[in-house]
Amino acid sequence: MQDSNFLIANNAKAIWHPMAHPAEMRAHPPKIMMKGSGVHVSDIEGRTLLDAVAGLWNVNLGYSCDPIKKAITEQLDMLPYYSGFRGTSTGPSIQLADELTEWFKPDGMARAFFTSGGSDSVETALRLARQYWKIKGESDRTKFIALKKGYHGTHFGAASVNGNANFRRNYEPLLPGVFHVPAPSTYRNPFNETDPAKLAKLCAAALEDEIAFQGGDTIAAFIMEPVLGAGGVIVPPESFMKLVREICDRHGILMISDEVVTGFGRTGAWSGARLWGVKPDMMTIAKAITSGYFPLGATLIGEKMAEVFESDTSGVGAIGHGYTYSGHPVGCAAGIAALAETRRLKLNDNAAARGEELLAALVALQAKHAVIGDVRGKGLMAALELVEDRATKRPLDKARLATIADTAYQAGVMIRVSGNNIILSPPLILSAADVQTIAKALDAGLAAIAG
Numbered sequence: 068m069q070d071s072n073f074l075i076a077n078n079a080k081a082i083w084h085p086m087a088h089p090a091e092m093r094a095h096p097p098k099i100m101m102k103g104s105g106v107h108v109s110d111i112e113g114r115t116l117l118d119a120v121a122g123l124w125n126v127n128l129g130y131s132c133d134p135i136k137k138a139i140t141e142q143l144d145m146l147p148y149y150s151g152f153r154g155t156s157t158g159p160s161i162q163l164a165d166e167l168t169e170w171f172k173p174d175g176m177a178r179a180f181f182t183s184g185g186s187d188s189v190e191t192a193l194r195l196a197r198q199y200w201k202i203k204g205e206s207d208r209t210k211f212i213a214l215k216k217g218y219h220g221t222h223f224g225a226a227s228v229n230g231n232a233n234f235r236r237n238y239e240p241l242l243p244g245v246f247h248v249p250a251p252s253t254y255r256n257p258f259n260e261t262d263p264a265k266l267a268k269l270c271a272a273a274l275e276d277e278i279a280f281q282g283g284d285t286i287a288a289f290i291m292e293p294v295l296g297a298g299g300v301i302v303p304p305e306s307f308m309k310l311v312r313e314i315c316d317r318h319g320i321l322m323i324s325d326e327v328v329t330g331f332g333r334t335g336a337w338s339g340a341r342l343w344g345v346k347p348d349m350m351t352i353a354k355a356i357t358s359g360y361f362p363l364g365a366t367l368i369g370e371k372m373a374e375v376f377e378s379d380t381s382g383v384g385a386i387g388h389g390y391t392y393s394g395h396p397v398g399c400a401a402g403i404a405a406l407a408e409t410r411r412l413k414l415n416d417n418a419a420a421r422g423e424e425l426l427a428a429l430v431a432l433q434a435k436h437a438v439i440g441d442v443r444g445k446g447l448m449a450a451l452e453l454v455e456d457r458a459t460k461r462p463l464d465k466a467r468l469a470t471i472a473d474t475a476y477q478a479g480v481m482i483r484v485s486g487n488n489i490i491l492s493p494p495l496i497l498s499a500a501d502v503q504t505i506a507k508a509l510d511a512g513l514a515a516i517a518g
Contacts, residue, residue, distance in 0.1 A: 071111055074099055098476075103130025106494045106501055108481065116476065119493045119505050120483040124296060124328045125354035127405075127414060127495040134404045135360045142400035151181070151394045159399035166406055167352075167365060174324075174338050175346035176367040180386075181394040184364045185327035185353035186220030189290070191366040192323045192349045193224045194388050196288040199321065202375055202383045208287045210244040212277060212320075216298035217250065217291060219325055219351075228290050231298055233486075246281060248273045250295060251303045254441040254452060255460065263304035271310040283318035288348070290323040293339020299488040300443045300450035308343040321348040321372070327364070328448070331355040331409055332495055335419030335446035342445075348372055355495075358405045363398035414495040415446075421497045422446040428506035436513040438463055449491040451509070462487035471512035480508035 078099055079092040087097075099111040106129050109115045121127065128135070142159060149157055164179040180195070182188045193211060200208035213219070215230040227242035229235055230250065251270040253261050260266040278286060293308060295301035315322040324347035329339030333355070336342035340350065348371060353364030368376075376384045392398070426444045429451060433439040440454035453463035453471075468484050475482050482505075483490045491505065 069101075074111060105129045105131050106497060114479075116479050116481045117493070117501055117504050117508075118481050119491050119508075120481055121492050121494045122359045123354070124333070124492045125359035127331060127333065127355040128358040128408055128412075129494045129496045132358060132360070132405070132408055134408050135358060135401050138400040138404035139361065139397055142397045146396050149396060150391065152389060152391075157394065157396040157399070159396045159403060160394035163399040163402045163406075164365075164394075166403065167367065170406065171338060171350060171352075171367055174340045174350060174367075175348075175369045176350055177370045178368040178373045180366045180368065181390075181399070182353070182364040182366060183362050183390050183392045183395075185325075185351065186222045186225045187390055188327065188351035188353050188364040188366045189219045189225040189228070189323075189325060190222040191388060192290070192351050193228070193288070195349065195366065195368065195372070195386075196321050196323065198383070198386075199372055199375060200287055202379050202381070205284065207285050210246065210281055210286045211242075212246050212248060212274065212281075212286060212289045214250040214291050214295065215247045216252065216295055216301060217247075217325075218295070218297035219290060219292075220327075246277055248277050250298065250301055251307045252299075252301045253304075254443070264306060267304035267307040267310055270307065271314060274311065274314055278314070278318055278320070283320065286318065286320050288321035288323050289315055290325055292325045292327075293329045293343055293345075294334055294445050294448055296328040296448065296492075297485055297490075299452060299486065300445075300448050300490060302443055302445045302448075303343075305343065308340070308345045312345045312347075323347060323349045323351065326350045327353045328492075331406075332415035332418050333446050333448055333492070335415055335422060337415055355409070356405060357398060357401040358409075360405070361395070361398040361401040362392070363395065363402055409495075412496065417497070418446040418495045421493075421495075421499065421502055422449070424499055424502045425449050425491065425505065428502060429509075432506065432509060432513065435510070436517070438467075438513065438516065444491075447491075447493055447495055447497065451489040453487050453489065467516045470516050471509075474512040474515040475508040478508035478511045480505050482509070482512075 078096040083089050084092050100108050102109040107115050108118045167179045213228040217230040219225045219228045227245045230247045251266050258269045324340045330352040334342050348369045350367040357363050429442045433442050438453045439451050441452040443450050455461045472484050
C-alpha cells in the first residue's frame with residue numbers, strides 16, 4: 068500500500084512531467100491519480116472523476132478491461148521478454164502482426180514493424196520512407212511535408228514534422244528538409260475561407276505549390292493525421308485527404324497516415340484513412356492498440372513498399388533500425404486481447420453514436436456561452452475553441468482556461484486544455500449518460516468565468 072502522505076509531500080520533486088514547466092509543477096503540484104474503474108479515475112483525495120481524455124487519447128476500453136489484464140499476467144508467466152534483434156520472434160508478436168495486417172488490410176497495409184509508442188512509430192515511418200527511395204535509386208528524395216497544427220510526437224524526426232511551434236521551438240534546429248503547409252481548418256486559415264470544399268482545394272493547391280517549389284523528386288513523403296488531434300481536433304473537409312492522395316500519386320510521393328489517435332475506432336471508423344476513403348503507403352499506430360495498458364506501437368507498411376524492400380538484392384533494404392522493446396511479448400499479448408475486445412464491443416459504432424450526442428451537447432453550450440468560438444468533432448474526438456471575442460477570435464486568457472478546467476474537475480470530470488482549446492477524447496465505452504455528465508461539468512466551468 069502506498070503512503071499517501073509521502074506521495075503528497077514528494078509530488079513533483081524528483082519527477083519532471085511531460086509538456087510542463089518543472090518550476091510550475093513544483094509550485095502547483097499536479098493531481099495524483101490512484102485508481103481507475105470503467106470510465107472513471109480516482110485521485111489521492113478520494114475524488115472520482117469521469118476521465119473525458121481517456122488518459123491521453125488511449126484508454127479506449129476504460130480502466131477495467133479484465134481480458135487485457137489476464138493476457139498480460141499469463142504472458143508474464145510464460146515469457147516476460149525476448150528481443151527481436153537476433154532474428155527471433157515470439158508467439159504474441161507473430162499473432163498480433165497477423166491480426167494488425169488483417170485489421171488494416173482494407174487500408175492497404177501488409178506488414179507491421181513494432182515500436183514502443185506513437186513517436187517511435189512516426190520516427191520509423193520517416194526512416195523507412197527515406198530508405199525506400201534509396202532502394203529505388205532515388206536518393207534525392209529526403210524531404211518531408213506536413214500540415215501546420217499537426218502533431219506527430221516528440222522524437223527529433225517526429226517533432227520536426229510537428230506543425231506547432233510549442234513542440235518545436237525549444238529544441239530547434241530540428242531535422243532539415245521538413246516543410247509545412249496550411250491545415251484545412253474552417254475556423255482559422257490564411258485564406259479566410261469557411262466553405263469546406265473550397266478550403267480543401269486551397270490547401271491542396273498550397274501543397275502543390277510547395278511541391279513545385281521544393282521539386283517533387285526531392286520529397287520522400289507527406290504525413291498527416293486524418294483528424295488533427297493535439298492541434299485542436301481539426302476535422303478536415305471530406306474531400307481533403309483524397310485530394311492529398313491524388314497529389315502524392317501524381318508526384319510519386321509516399322503518403323503516411325498518422326493513426327496514433329484515430330486508429331481503432333475513435334472517429335467512428337476503424338481508421339482515419341478509411342473514414343475518408345484513402346489508402347496510404349504507411350500508417351502509424353499506438354495508444355489504443357493496448358488501450359494504454361502497455362507501451363506498444365507499430366508502423367504499418369503497404370504492399371507497394373513491402374515489395375520493394377523484400378525484393379531488394381543490394382543489401383540497402385536491410386532495416387538498420389529498431390527498439391529494445393519492438394514486439395515485446397507482453398505488449399503484444401495485451402494488444403491481441405485489446406483488439407478482440409475492441410471488435411467484440413464494436414467500439415467504432417459506439418464512438419460514432421456517442422460522438423454525435425457529444426457534439427450536439429457542445430453546440431448547445433456554444434449557444435449559451437459567448438466564449439465558445441468554435442465547436443469541432445468527429446466520433447469521440449471533440450474540441451471547444453475558446454475566445455475572448457468571437458469577432459476577433461482572440462484566444463481566451465490562460466488563467467480563465469485554467470478556471471474552467473479546475474471547475475470541471477471539482478464537478479467530477481477530467482478535461483484537457485491545449486492552447487485555447489478544451490479537448491475531449493473519452494473512452495470509447497462511454498454511455499449516453501456519461502455524455503451528459505461531461506456537458507454539465509463543462510457548463511459549470513464555463514459559467515465560472517461568465518462576465
